[in-house]
Amino acid sequence: MYSLSNKIAVVTGAGRGIGQAIAELFAEAGAKVAVVSRTESNSQKVATAINARFPDAARAYAVDISDTTATVAMGQQVLADFGKVDILVNNAGVTRDGLALRMSEADWDLVLDTNLKGAFNAVKAFQRSLLKQSGARIINISSVVGLSGAAGQINYAASKAGLIGFTKSLAREFAGRGVTANAIAPGFIDTDMTDVLSADFKQNVKGKIPLERFGRVQDIAHASLFLASAEAGYITGQVLTVDGGLVM
Numbered sequence: 001m002y003s004l005s006n007k008i009a010v011v012t013g014a015g016r017g018i019g020q021a022i023a024e025l026f027a028e029a030g031a032k033v034a035v036v037s038r039t040e041s042n043s044q045k046v047a048t049a050i051n052a053r054f055p056d057a058a059r060a061y062a063v064d065i066s067d068t069t070a071t072v073a074m075g076q077q078v079l080a081d082f083g084k085v086d087i088l089v090n091n092a093g094v095t096r097d098g099l100a101l102r103m104s105e106a107d108w109d110l111v112l113d114t115n116l117k118g119a120f121n122a123v124k125a126f127q128r129s130l131l132k133q134s135g136a137r138i139i140n141i142s143s144v145v146g147l148s149g150a151a152g153q154i155n156y157a158a159s160k161a162g163l164i165g166f167t168k169s170l171a172r173e174f175a176g177r178g179v180t181a182n183a184i185a186p187g188f189i190d191t192d193m194t195d196v197l198s199a200d201f202k203q204n205v206k207g208k209i210p211l212e213r214f215g216r217v218q219d220i221a222h223a224s225l226f227l228a229s230a231e232a233g234y235i236t237g238q239v240l241t242v243d244g245g246l247v248m
């Protein structure tokens with residue numbers, strides 16, 4: 001397995017789902033992990049479970065990532081606790097689906113503010129530390145919907161497509177300091193986020209996935225571990241699609 005020993009990683013939206021799996025795998029690979037989530041009880045639960053397996057590997061933080069001031073304050077606390085950050089995974093995300101004709105301004109703002117501005121806020125909070133570490137990594141969890149679009153998801157697709165442009169621009173800005181920035185575009189992954197989809201919809205989607213199944217959170221965690229590793233040091237500005245072949 002790739003090693004992250006001596007690395008400090010921040011994973012947003014790590015209170016459950018994909019972020020939880022990334023935080024757990026990074027700890028298994030030897031990193032110390034800041035488990036960041038909106039809900040304190042969730043980040044605490046994940047950090048406690050990680051520490052039971054890997055003593056002192058995790059600390060919990062609660063913040064609404066769309067709040068710039070609060071996120072910068074959380075960043076200061078993480079840096080005070082760990083001293084540095086080598087890896088930032090921007091994973092926190094929400095959906096508020098609806099057709100364009102009916103979408104409210106509130107639903108547009110919530111999704112863009114969380115998924116896209118939240119990543120900007122976290123980069124603001126940690127960029128100085130990341131730029132000081134040799135081989136630092138930024139990984140943004142986008143979506144295949146950011147590549148293909150999806151009816152009923154103009155807000156979500158715009159946020160995830162925006163994350164791709166954000167990633168490529170950061171990759172160009174930070175390359176001179178040896179910091180890479182990449183995006184992962186998951187397809188349909190079994191989590192609370194996709195649990196709400198109807199059985200008919202899921203069946204229809206599965207029929208379009210060449211590998212004939214939804215992904216598992218570990219599929220995204222392993223892709224993240226690879227991009228976070230020293231071995232991925234010559235990869236930057238890329239979008240790694242992890243979707244069973246849905247979008248090619």
Ligand SMILES: NC(=O)c1ccc[n+]([C@@H]2O[C@H](COP(=O)([O-])OP(=O)(O)OC[C@H]3O[C@@H](n4cnc5c(N)ncnc54)[C@H](O)[C@@H]3O)[C@@H](O)[C@H]2O)c1
Nearest residue numbers: 013015016017018038064065092093143186188189191193
């Ligand atoms: N599940 C999928 O099929 C899928 C597909 C493509 C992309 N993604 C993306 O992967 C990421 C994780 O998704 P998931 O399926 O694990 O979802 P999830 O709903 O299970 O988890 C999302 C996490 O983000 C956190 N979060 C949400 N809003 C936040 C905020 N304002 N501040 C801080 N944290 C906040 C939640 O607390 C939660 O821990 C998201 O960015 C999502 O868009 C998921």
